[in-house]
Amino acid sequence: MSEDPEVMAYLLAFASREAIAAWVQRQQAHFAQNGFGFWALESRETGEFMGATGLLHIRYDAHFTPAVEVGWRLARRFWGQGYVPEAARSALQFGFENLGLSEIVANTVEANHNSRRVMEKLGMVRDAADDFDHPLVPADSPLRRQMLYRLTRESCQV
Numbered sequence: 001m002s003e004d005p006e007v008m009a010y011l012l013a014f015a016s017r018e019a020i021a022a023w024v025q026r027q028q029a030h031f032a033q034n035g036f037g038f039w040a041l042e043s044r045e046t047g048e049f050m051g052a053t054g055l056l057h058i059r060y061d062a063h064f065t066p067a068v069e070v071g072w073r074l075a076r077r078f079w080g081q082g083y084v085p086e087a088a089r090s091a092l093q094f095g096f097e098n099l100g101l102s103e104i105v106a107n108t109v110e111a112n113h114n115s116r117r118v119m120e121k122l123g124m125v126r127d128a129a130d131d132f133d134h135p136l137v138p139a140d141s142p143l144r145r146q147m148l149y150r151l152t153r154e155s156c157q158v
């Protein structure tokens with residue numbers, strides 16, 4: 001999934017298989033430290049791995065941090081069937097009800113319409129005043145400028 005250029009079009013590409021393995025290890029460490037993270041998504045019918053969706057503590061400084069973000073990544077053949085909105089609703093519910101968070105955020109680039117569509121389906125709201133330059137993205141990258149979407153516990157309808 002993370003080697004598919006279509007899936008990674010709006011994400012920073014991994015330099016190698018080792019870099020992907022390091023990402024997985026970071027997710028496991030996040031679970032060990034916090035009790036939550038990016039959950040793997042599996043097909044109920046076949047048990048096949050489909051992707052990942054979950055909650056993460058943001059690991060960089062920005063005007064909206066400290067914050068917890070909801071994020072997702074789905075293998076191409078599963079797109080367009082509402083799987084990520086379904087998974088993200090469970091993640092948001094967990095964040096608000098089990099973790100007691102008051103707000104959860106998400107971010108992406110303007111061109112990532114599919115991901116922004118998911119944020120809108122979840123009731124997340126973007127304010128242009130929250131747009132920011134991602135500190136972990138190189139300054140000359142088209143992925144540097146990001147939109148921020150927010151969802152408060154009070155406005156969460158999931």
Ligand SMILES: CC(C)(COP(=O)(O)OP(=O)(O)OC[C@H]1O[C@@H](n2cnc3c(N)ncnc32)[C@H](O)[C@@H]1OP(=O)(O)O)[C@@H](O)C(=O)NCCC(=O)NCCS
Binds near residue numbers: 008083
């Ligand atoms: C963003 C993503 C997770 C969406 O997951 P999903 O389960 O397909 O979500 P949905 O089924 O609700 O579809 C969302 C939108 O994708 C688009 N879409 C639907 N089917 C599609 C398909 N077969 N091919 C391309 N785009 C499609 C539509 O615009 C859809 O909105 P709509 O339901 O109003 O028509 C998935 O596209 C993905 O993994 N993208 C690559 C990784 C990524 O960008 N992650 C987020 C980084 S911020």
